[in-house]
Every structure is written in structure tokens, then in C-alpha cells.
Amino acid sequence: MHGIWLDDGKLTLRGDLPRVELPIDEVRIRPTLMGVCRTDLELMAGYYPFSGVLGHEFVGMVEEGPVEWLGQRVVGEINSTCGRCRSCQAGRGNHCRERTVLGIVGRNGCFADSFLLPQRNLLAVPDGVPDECAVFTEPLAAAMRIPEQLDLCPGDRCLVVGDGRLGQLVARVLARQHLSPIVLGRHERKLVLLEKYQIEGTVDRTRIEEQGFDVAIDCTGNASGFEVARRALRPQGTLVMKSTYAGPLQLDASALVVDEIQLVGSRCGPFAPALAALSDGSIDPRDLIDGEFSLEDGVAGLQRGAESGVLKVLLRPS
Amino acid sequence: MHGIWLDDGKLTLRGDLPRVELPIDEVRIRPTLMGVCRTDLELMAGYYPFSGVLGHEFVGMVEEGPVEWLGQRVVGEINSTCGRCRSCQAGRGNHCRERTVLGIVGRNGCFADSFLLPQRNLLAVPDGVPDECAVFTEPLAAAMRIPEQLDLCPGDRCLVVGDGRLGQLVARVLARQHLSPIVLGRHERKLVLLEKYQIEGTVDRTRIEEQGFDVAIDCTGNASGFEVARRALRPQGTLVMKSTYAGPLQLDASALVVDEIQLVGSRCGPFAPALAALSDGSIDPRDLIDGEFSLEDGVAGLQRGAESGVLKVLLRPS
Numbered sequence: 166m167h168g169i170w171l172d173d174g175k176l177t178l179r180g181d182l183p184r185v186e187l188p189i190d191e192v193r194i195r196p197t198l199m200g201v202c203r204t205d206l207e208l209m210a211g212y213y214p215f216s217g218v219l220g221h222e223f224v225g226m227v228e229e230g231p232v233e234w235l236g237q238r239v240v241g242e243i244n245s246t247c248g249r250c251r252s253c254q255a256g257r258g259n260h261c262r263e264r265t266v267l268g269i270v271g272r273n274g275c276f277a278d279s280f281l282l283p284q285r286n287l288l289a290v291p292d293g294v295p296d297e298c299a300v301f302t303e304p305l306a307a308a309m310r311i312p313e314q315l316d317l318c319p320g321d322r323c324l325v326v327g328d329g330r331l332g333q334l335v336a337r338v339l340a341r342q343h344l345s346p347i348v349l350g351r352h353e354r355k356l357v358l359l360e361k362y363q364i365e366g367t368v369d370r371t372r373i374e375e376q377g378f379d380v381a382i383d384c385t386g387n388a389s390g391f392e393v394a395r396r397a398l399r400p401q402g403t404l405v406m407k408s409t410y411a412g413p414l415q416l417d418a419s420a421l422v423v424d425e426i427q428l429v430g431s432r433c434g435p436f437a438p439a440l441a442a443l444s445d446g447s448i449d450p451r452d453l454i455d456g457e458f459s460l461e462d463g464v465a466g467l468q469r470g471a472e473s474g475v476l477k478v479l480l481r482p483s
Numbered sequence: 484m485h486g487i488w489l490d491d492g493k494l495t496l497r498g499d500l501p502r503v504e505l506p507i508d509e510v511r512i513r514p515t516l517m518g519v520c521r522t523d524l525e526l527m528a529g530y531y532p533f534s535g536v537l538g539h540e541f542v543g544m545v546e547e548g549p550v551e552w553l554g555q556r557v558v559g560e561i562n563s564t565c566g567r568c569r570s571c572q573a574g575r576g577n578h579c580r581e582r583t584v585l586g587i588v589g590r591n592g593c594f595a596d597s598f599l600l601p602q603r604n605l606l607a608v609p610d611g612v613p614d615e616c617a618v619f620t621e622p623l624a625a626a627m628r629i630p631e632q633l634d635l636c637p638g639d640r641c642l643v644v645g646d647g648r649l650g651q652l653v654a655r656v657l658a659r660q661h662l663s664p665i666v667l668g669r670h671e672r673k674l675v676l677l678e679k680y681q682i683e684g685t686v687d688r689t690r691i692e693e694q695g696f697d698v699a700i701d702c703t704g705n706a707s708g709f710e711v712a713r714r715a716l717r718p719q720g721t722l723v724m725k726s727t728y729a730g731p732l733q734l735d736a737s738a739l740v741v742d743e744i745q746l747v748g749s750r751c752g753p754f755a756p757a758l759a760a761l762s763d764g765s766i767d768p769r770d771l772i773d774g775e776f777s778l779e780d781g782v783a784g785l786q787r788g789a790e791s792g793v794l795k796v797l798l799r800p801s
Contacts, residue, residue: 212737251695252718260718260742314743377569391736400570400578406740414736418709418728419530421748424578425632428746430739 167483168218168277169463174211176464182218182277191281192230194239196223198296199275199460199480201470202304203331203386203408208269209467212411219467220276220480221268224290224299228279234287240302242286242436243267259433276463276480288436291444298443300479301334301450302436305443308334310434311382311405312342319343324373326394327384328355328366330453330477331408335382336364337448349373349393352474358452373397386410400424407431450477459483485801486536486595487781492529494782500536500595509599510548512557514541516614517593517778517798519788520622521649521704521726526587527785530729537785538594538798539586542608542617546597552605558620560604560754561585577751594781594798606754609762616761618797619652619768620754623761626652628752629700629723630660637661642691644712645702646673646684648771648795649726653700654682655766667691667711670792676770691715704728718742725749768795777801 166182187193200222208215221243227234246253246261253261267282268274290299308331317323321344325336328350339346340362348366350356356366367373370393377399383390386408394404395416404426421428442448455476458466461483470478484500505511518540526533539561545552564571564579571579585600586592608617626649635641639662643654646668657664658680666684668674674684685691688711695717701708704726712722713734722744739746760766773794776784779801788796 257719401575406736409740410736413733415731415733418724418732418748421746422724422727422750423748425748425750427748428739430736430741430743430745432740432743 166278167460168273169220169460169467170217171208171219172216174209176209176219176467178461178464184279185281187229187281190285191283192227192234192287193279193281194223194225194241194275195228195279196225196275196277196482197238198225198300199223200300200304201467201478201480204269205467206471207409207411209471210411212409213269215269217268218273218275218277218280219268220274221266222300222303223275224296224302225275227287230284234284237287238290238299239287240290240299240436240440241267241282241288242433243269243303244433245272245283245286276460278460278482288440290440294440294444297451297454297479298449299440301453301477302439302443304331305334305338305448305450306434306436306439307331307407307432308338308434309439309442310431311335311407312338313434314429314431315380315403315405317342317344317380321379322377323347324349324378324381324394324397325384326381326390326397327408328352328359329384332384333358333453333476334448334450335384335407337362337450338442340364341442341447347373355474355476378402380405382407384408388414391416395426398424398426401426403427403429405429405431453477454479457481484596485778486591487538487778487785488535489526489537490534492527494527494537494785496779496782502597503599505547505599508603509601510545510552510605511597511599512541512543512559512593513546513597514543514593514595514800515556516618517541518618518622519785519796519798522587523785524789525727525729527789528729530727531587533587535586536591536593536595536598537586538592539584540618540621541593542614542620543593545605548602552602555605556608556617557605558608558617558754558758559585559600559606560751561587561621562751563590563601563604594778596778596800606758608758612758612762615769615772615797616767617758619771619795620757620761622649623652623656623766623768624752624754624757625649625725625750626656626752627757627760628749629653629656629725631752632747632749633698633721633723635660635662635698639697640695641665642667642694642696642699642712642715643702644699644708644715645726646670646677647702650702651676651771651794652766652768653702653725655680655768656760658682659760659765665691673792673794696720698723700725702726706732709734713744716742716744719744721745721747723747723749771795772797775799
């Protein structure tokens, strides 16, 4: 079996991966399209320890498992949980202490001829949704985590910092909730993609600094994006950290106290509403696709995804 | 007029302070008892730029102002607000951009023979409340800011990091709300004060680490206290930063994202419920008094308040 293998920061296409036996309650999925995510790139950079097949964004066909799933086109939640620990019992399964995470923690990912996932993680993809949309279910769900966490109201002034893959999806999710986010980006080419959602984009920091936003969402994952988001907030405003950060972050904690700012970490989100938004066409992410590589050229695809200014890179089975 | 004057980090007792004319809508107060706060010490250390009379914790008598306040024993909110800016109009007066803050920002403080405060900031102190309790209204209000900000429920597992002045008040406020906080401290002498409120105290970090608290409140204002609070939280838990921090804080922002932690900055709180709790005796802070100095010896009093392990130091008019 082929797969894009990460070990000690080194990425290789391996053709010798064993086809393991199917555990009970799991299915084997043959991916039909896969997406490269910032987390893949951070795993490559060694920010988290992971060795195995990379990849967690996919749409695919169930090729082994119970008959009700066989041949079904699916997407799937990436956290595999124990169902028994305190987090699981409290309804915080995504924070299960025993969890494995597809291509991220203790479980081989989807950049391979096939991979495994628990049955309970699966969602059937409606026929009308093309693979090129369905493959965005996972990152769109992550964007949809924000309205799950915050009590957003129409009229709230929202800033999205970053016009990349994640910032684009977050802005579209907010616009769909009848909010009017402003996106601060660096690339006119990307900001123009927001126009059809009537979302305002700007490359001009002075337009957003000290403008007293109620909510600022940092989708950059770097210290400078965080700082811009912080300075754009009103007192008692909320800063959502939507992206992981490379290395430690230094902050003026006293200013957070004096201004009573809230910081909210935000990770995985709900798949069902994400798939619904892709299905009803209210969010169409296909304009974010910036390139496609065969799985065989997956190493090059991941390198391409790491280049500055590149939006979504997809991998397709060879 | 005498007062404890701070200029460029240097503290002096001055006897030459002018008695300024009373602005419209303000009153002149003669303090009968004053409290030393960590913020005073941070202003002395130069963490914030302030030059003027220090002090913002007081109880006193109105000696000049409209007849309805004359001779009244009062405490008072320390933020003097414009009432017109966006923050004020939105009900966030404590975050008024034009604000002055008694003895902290742009307004001489209470460590003096007399000082000024807007009438609308005043609360009359009920007769049954001794000065030694009333002088705690401001810090107790700050502790009561936490249940205002968080949606706390009985059964929530709360940790208070720090057994000092602020940690003691925070723990008592939580206990009064039928929560069962645990206080992590360093001094058996202080932890024992919590017993009469049936609050559990410990000096043993291993007892609280990775115990999955729902809420952790850092009252230490130092990086190590923050880190302990952080590690004690469950995923999706809330870390309240109740104290200002000396210098920048370095944190693992990715871990906050992965665990979806919320950080909440917390500053000034509501005076009326604080005064009510002191009045009905449900919180009696007099066991926190660790020393008293005359205003004339105020410089020594502030130095005493800065010593490690010292609880509340009071100043009394000479």
C-alpha cells in the first residue's frame, strides 16, 4: 500500500505500508480526494511529535466494513474517542484523553491508498455534493466551531485576521450567520474571492487598528496576526485563536486583565452543519483550490501547500 | 495637605500638596482608613506610568460636597468615567477611554488627608459595618467580578491559585456562591484562615495538577502561578487572570488552541454586592489585616505591604 509517510520531519512516499486488519467498529476508506492543511505542515516542521501517514482532510468510498456503509461516499470526523473517559462522558469527545486523531495523533492518516476510521465518525455525502466541495468538510467544520463557542449576534463587529484557507472559510461562515466580518489580509488575489459573499476585505492595517471590534479571529497562527487581532478589539472583546502557533507566544497579560479581554482557543468543529452548508451551496469553497497533485506526487504537493500565499492544495489518488 | 506621593518610582510623604478647588459633581472625602493593594506596589515598581498621590482602597467621610452627602461615611468606585464614549454608552463604564482611576490613572489617590471623587461613584456605608471591613469593599468587588463574568454553577470544580489578599477574597466569594473552591497556596498560616469558610487549602501542587478543574483563577500575577492554573484545567476549561502581571507572559498558545482553553482577564467589580456581603457578615475580611501604619508612616506601610507573605496593610490618618 502507498502512503505519504512522515518520520522525524522527513516526508517520503512509501509503497511498502502494510494493509492492517480491520478493527471491530471501524471501516476502511479509499480516499477519492484529499486536502493539505496547515497542521500537516506543522507536523512536518516538528511542532508536534507524529510519525506515520499524514493527512486528515478527505472524501472517499468505504471499501471494507459493514454492509450499510459499503460503497458509500463519506467524509469523517477525525477524532477517534474512547467514549468512557470524563471528557467523553461530559460531551467533550473531541477532547477525549485517549483519543487518536487521523494523521495527527496515534493513527495513520488519509494520504494513502486507504485508511481506517471508526464507523461512528462517518457522514454520508449527499449525491449533489462534488468531491471538490466535500473535501472541505473538515476545515469548514473547524470554522463552524466559532459560532458554537461564541454567542454571536447580528450587529457584532467581527474581524478575521488572515485571508488564507482558514480565514476564507471563517469569514464565509460568519457571513452566512448574517454577520458582516471584515477580513484583514495580505493578498488582493485572495481578498477578491470574498466579494461574492459581500465580505469586505482590506490589506490596510490602519483601517482596523483600534476600531473596537467585538470579536477578532486570528487565523494566521503567528505572533504578528495575534497582535493585530488584539489591538483591534474593544475592551471586554473576544479574541479567538483559530490556528495553532509555531512556538511560544509572548503577550502583555496585564493589558488583557486591564481591558478584560477573553482569549478563546478553537479547534475541531461540527461536521453535519458543515456538510449541510456545502450541500445547500451556501458555502462553495472551490475557488480556494490552488493546485492538485497525484498522491504519488504528494510530497511535492505538501511542499507546494507550504509555500507562502498558496490556498488549498488537493491530492488525488494516482 | 499631606499625601503619599509617587514620582518616577520614588515614594515620599509630602506636606505641601495643594488643596484644589472642588470640581462640579465631585465631593471631597477625608479617608478614615486606607488599604495597600498590589497595584500600588506595581505602580511603585514602574509597571504603569503614574505620578501623583497613590491609593484607591478607602473608607472615609464626605467633608465637602452637596448637603445630602456631607458627613456621610462612604466607599467609592475608583473609575471616573465620561458617560459619553462608546464604552460608557454600551454599559462598560469601567472601560471608558477617557477614564481617570483613583490613584492609578490621571487622578490623585486616597493616601492623603483628603481626596476627590465624583458623587456618582459613592456608596453610603451602613452603620453596622466597621471601617476595618468597609475598607475591603474595592478588592472584594474585584473578586466579585468573577461570578459576573463566568456562568458558574454549583458543582463546578474551581481552583484558586494564590493564598494572598486577593486569593483569599476570591475563594470566599466563590464559597458564598455555593461553590467549593480549592486554594493552592504557599503559607499554612494563610490557608488556615479559609477553614472557617469550609474552604480547602493546600500547599501541595501535585494534588491539583492535571485534576481537570473547570475553572482556575490565577491570583498570583506571576508566570508560575499562571502555569499551575493552566495545567490544572480540563479541556475547554476557563482560566481567569485576576491579577496584573509584572512584565510579559510567555505561553504555549497552540496548547490553548488544542485544548480550547478560555482565558478571561478580570479587573474591577461591582461595589454594591461587595458592600452588602460585608454588611450581612457573610464575608468578614478582618482576619486578612496584617498591620496598620499611620498615614505619616505610609511609605513604610507600603514597603511592608510589598514584603513576601504579608496580607493586608492598612493606613490610618495621622
